[in-house]
Amino acid sequence: MKKKYYIETFGCQMNVHDSEKMAGIMKADGMSETLNPEDADILIFNTCSIREKAEQKFFSSLGRLRHLKKSNPALKIAVTGCIAQQEGAKILKRTPYVDYVIGPQNIHVLKDLDSIQIHSVACNDNPLIAATDYPVDRKDGIKAWVTIMYGCDNYCSYCVVPYTRGREISRPREKIIEEVEKLAQDGFKEITFLGQNVNSYKSDLDFPGLLNKANGIPGIERIRFVTSHPKDLSKELICSIRDLEKVCEHIHLPLQSGSSRILRLMNRKYSYEEYLDKILGLRDAVPGISITTDIIAGFPGESAEDHEATVNAIKEISFDGMFAFKYSHRPGTYASGFEDHLGDKIKSDRLYEIIDIQNQITENRNRSLYGSTQQILIESFVEAREGRQYQGRTRTNKIVNCTQSTPPAVAFIIGDLADVNITNTARHSLAGIIK
Ligand code: SF4
Structure with missing residues (x-):
């Protein structure tokens, strides 16, 4: 019988794609995927350490599934991703029921796990990584x-x-x-x-x-x-x-802070003015381009004036969307040694203020698309009483829900491009009718 793997993924697109590669490696080795951890022969936790919260989420998931080892002593548990690389053997000490710790540059070892010693750590630099073609199991x-x-x-x-x-x-x-x-x-x-x-x-x-x-x-x-x-x-x-x-016509360009002083402390290697100049250049060359960003609220030493500069930057640039997070203390980073860390309340207050402002801007920017024609790539559809309902994204990466005009000239399928007349707008999506 084929052995089965179960993968739980935390964090960014890089990790999501690494999980597709891990699945590809194990499938090529004759294993199959299960979505039920109780059926698995190996549990893989592909972890993220970018923020403290992501780390806590992983350890609580690991603890939640730990009991499965009692009912199935042959079950193996592997920790991969950024926490694996960062913590290495410390994970085996803290959670001795883990069998393998595998860093992002070493996922090839999943090909032949039976030959690796349990309680082992594979976190070496792998200079061959860029030249390796990993099989990928894309969903x-x-x-x-x-x-x-x-x-x-x-x-x-x-x-x-x-x-x-x-x-x-x-x-x-x-x-x-x-x-x-x-x-x-x-x-x-x-x-x-x-x-x-x-x-x-x-x-x-x-x-x-x-x-x-x-x-x-x-x-x-x-x-x-x-x-x-x-x-x-x-x-x-x-x-x-x-x-x-x-x-x-979409670019995700993390700003992180609107204060050039804080950008210097973040070692971002640009000032706010230089960033703004690039945004103006983008908008001049590509009118209608959608620009999204990342912001960190409450970086160590961020003053009320620095925070105000970020608020002003968000208003001045008028991003299409934003991912904003509270500064998270990450051991081992340069900023973790700074002395002037802010309290949680002030970080939260600043974060919520930023999010509120951006929500309004996003809504307004989407509203400006009312009545326009947008090309979408159809990603999914459902059959409803009123006819087929489609979902896709514009070239500017906005979600559109739409129907076909009746009677439909052509039945669209997933993967088709369609021109949509935008008849409604909201903060998180647009709606319309396929022309
Ligand atoms: S550019 Fe900066 S924030 Fe992005 S991954 Fe590199 S070090 Fe991290």
């Missing part, structure tokens, strides 16, 4: 993540990623292009290039060069990328977004 049939680089060299003072995912290393472009061509043959319509800092991609091509190559692949309709660092947003990249028809 979605039309949208695919494609890793173009691993690690990060930026050392933002609050961030654990350079310590958990290692130094920046780009995949050879021919491997990336081969993967995208194969995805196109398999019917995928949209790809998202993935990396901690995609716009510093470097092989024999730079990032705009890679986008240009991917743009020429027949069958792929849309190209996205995440995440970009503002300091590496070049004029050439702005031109690529403007000129390459498959590159979507």
Whole structure:
């Protein structure tokens, strides 16, 4: 009988995609997936350590499923991802029922777990990672993540990623292009290039060069990328977004703070003025581009004036969307050694103020799309009494719920592109009728 794996994933898209790779590795080794941990021969916790909360969530999930080892002593438990890399053998001490600790650069060991000693740690640097083609078990049939680089060299003072995912290393472009061509043959319509800092991609091509190559692949309709660092947003990249028809008009560009003083303490390597200049350049070249961002509320030493600068920046730039979080103390990072950490109440108050302001801005920006025509890529549909209801995303990455005009000229299916007349708008989505 085939052995079964169960994967629980925490954190960012990078981890979600790593879980697809782990599933691919184990499937290629003859295992099958189960969604029920009680049926599994191995439980994998793919962890995130970007914030304290994500770490707590993992340890509570691990504790919740620990009893399964009592009823099935042959069950194996593996901890992978950023906490595995950061904590290493300490995890085996703290939770001795864990069998394997595997860092993000060592997921290949899942291929042959039976040959590895239990209670072992695989967290070494793996220089071959960028040249390795991992099998990937993708759940979605039309949208695919494609890793173009691993690690990060930026050392933002609050961030654990350079310590958990290692130094920046780009995949050879021919491997990336081969993967995208194969995805196109398999019917995928949209790809998202993935990396901690995609716009510093470097092989024999730079990032705009890679986008240009991917743009020429027949069958792929849309190209996205995440995440970009503002300091590496070049004029050439702005031109690529403007000129390459498959590159979507959306960029996620983490600002983190509107105060240049705090940006310096964060080691972000740009000032607010430089960031704003790039936003103006983007909007000038690509009118209607959607810009989303990340903000950290309550960084150590953030004064009322610094917070005010962030509020003003959010109003001035008018982002389409934002992920905002309270500053989270991460052991081992440079900022964890700062002395002037703020209390939880002030961090929460600032966070809620920022979120309230952005919610209103998002709603207004979506409202401005009322009456416009937006192209969507259909991702799902349900049959309802009133007819088929579709859901998709605009090129600017906004969710649209829509119906077909009656009687429908063509029945659309998942993966089709459709033009939608926007007849209603809300904070989190748009609604309309397919033309
Ligand atoms: S760019 Fe900064 S925040 Fe992003 S992964 Fe690298 S160190 Fe972390």
